[in-house]
Amino acid sequence: MKQLRKVQLQSKSIKDITNGYPLILKDAIETPDIPLEEGNLLHLVDKSGGYIATGYYGTQNKGIGWVLTRKEKEQIDKKFFAKKIREAVEKRANLFASEDTTAFRVFNGEGDGIGGLTIDFFNGFYMVSWYSEGIYSFQEDIYHALDEVVQTRGVYEKLRFNTNGQYVKQDDYVSGEKGEFPLIVLENKMKFAVDLNDDAMTGIFLDQRNVRKALRDKYSEGKTVLNTFSYTGAFSVAAVLGGSTGTTSVDLAKRSLPKTIQQFEVNDIDYHTQDIKVMNVFDYFSYAARHELKFDVVVLDPPSFARTKKMTFSTAKDYPKLLKDALKITNEGGLIIASTNNASFNMKKFKTFIDKAFKETNTRYKIVEEHQLPEDFTVPHNFPEFNYLKVVFIKVMDVNL
Template sequence: MHTMTLSPKYVTTIKQGFPLILREAVSGPLPTEEGQLFYLVDAQKHYLATAYYGKQNKGIGWVVTTDQQQTIDVAFFKQLLQRAFARRQHLFNSTTTTAFRVFNGEGDGLGGLTIEYFDGYYVVNWYSAGIYRWRTMIYEALQQVVTIKALYEKKRFDDHGQYIDQDDFVFGEPANFPLVVKENNMHFAVDLNDGAMTGIFLDQRHVRQAIRDRYAKNTNMLNTFSYTGAFSVAAALGGAKQTTSVDVAKRSLPKTTEQFEVNAITAPQAIKVMDVFNYFKYAQKHGLTFDLVVLDPPSFARTKKTTFSSSKDYPKLLEDAIAITAKNGVIVASTNNAGITMKRFKQMVSQAFGQRKYRILETHQLPEDFYVDQRFPEFNYLKVLFIKKQF
């Protein structure tokens, strides 16, 4: 077995259960092939853990077990999957939600791998060539745990850590797309074989429900970076007088229209295919204001004229949103940047508002199906604040 020595300052962290292997944490030559298992030992050569080698932007691999006698085989993966699925049993039993995450990487004991459920169809996301080498065993274990209508996979890696575009169908009876799934009795059209995205971000389930149930009624709602318009659907179903969805991607128009159609929303809704920052300028110029504004930008985005980095530019984005939010209106500010802590995110809000008054009404992080170890909050990447403008 290949062995790597862990730096003394990381030993306690690994013993406490931290699953990620950082390159600077280990010394010695790396394993020769991705997917290869190796032992982590301390300076005295005492065994600490067994990990697999898999390069991605977070590190060089993940701890698999701290039991040196554990065999990594189909039975091992089956046990991990059974435990993860048991955690989501309430969602499997739900009659109102048929799309959710069933395995959340390191939170469920195996970093670099996530699995999502869409009404009997499954999508497996692979984040490194290392974990992908274990694909056959993991798929065998998965089939022993659940009945699968069809399985799709997404390889979110290449030599540069980017998504590999491919035919994502693996086995089963292919679905007819769009497949319509339910989330808290809202309907969403998804396509599991259309590149990196499916049509909905499942981690925002509770946020969409909050918008529909507590914030949308009688509002004029603006949804920026709207993707397929899921927040707009939630607002419309919650009684919003009008929704405006803004995204620079051309496909956002037909995809958002489709989401309204599968929810039988017939009242006209505005869909703008344009740069969000240009829309802010347009709205200010024309004196437009909104009672409810959703900001859910990617961590990094680039258009022909604009580059956005959430870690640097979020306060300015908030300032633009504040300018077109009505008094006592609500801004739903969201970031999926794992490098921004909740504390830092709240500081960004304070920076954007300056001396002006505001109140944080609700905070959200990942829902329960995106299970994370609460000892390591850095893996709880989602931060959402419902902010009331009071001036």
């Protein structure tokens, strides 16, 4: 039985949590000297001892835990977790029934009622990601609940709560069938190779599903496409399948080359006809400008923060520069797909970065499409700040007016 600790909340936090805010912030507790351990259940009360909510203690980014229920008598046990997972599965019935897509998010943390926990589906296999030691302490109940709700081919997990920036597990297998990797999954009929037991990543970012489809269906035919920070080349695959006349994939990681080749091969694309560069994206911008290379479509999907020997990059401060560099090698009338998963700013702020870059280069532009998280990445109602993905399709109208 989990230890239940009574914790008094600050008055502002009481209002937020009563209104449905799911995150327990670091400054939410009135008496912060109370000793708490990861996984403690928190009985959240006001100064009179009146019940507000029940949560758990688990340090993660700016929070110290998540609200689980606002029903005082509700027990946090296997039955509770099974109910939450069942509700999430029912919401995604159309995806489970799809023959065109066999990889998607089944449970999206706070959006489905349990912050710090995500569950992804990969062609019968389930990948469970844990974002704090606190939520991981419930693993036995949660895994039993998952087995009760869905038929799992096999289960893998990712532990994402270490403090030194390094991935903490060598073997991610949990139970069921051991997968033979690469595992081939479908996304809107496109094939992607994934590995659920290969460090922190799987080979594809599921939250970009609708963006890849838009690129394939509407913006690739007859176009040259540059895919920067390309990871395993998923956007490049989408572009080729959409009729691109040629793609260039650029990523600094050495493993991006074999991984991108693999993604092309599983889609029966001759990778020799595509360009794959292992180099710093900013160096590639300079290279392309020197050689007067220009593209019809440029995909910008950088990490929120990156550090190399030469430089550090942060989307919060450097995105305008990234856009200006991209503009130099984008054809007039071309398209820039600007994306970020940085949760520290919203879509409105992101658009100010875009406007700044275009104004400083005297370039007119038109936003033709916007995306945020797809429907399986449920976010808490009335709290758009949890919708971290921001993607803007920008048409470059005319340059240097």
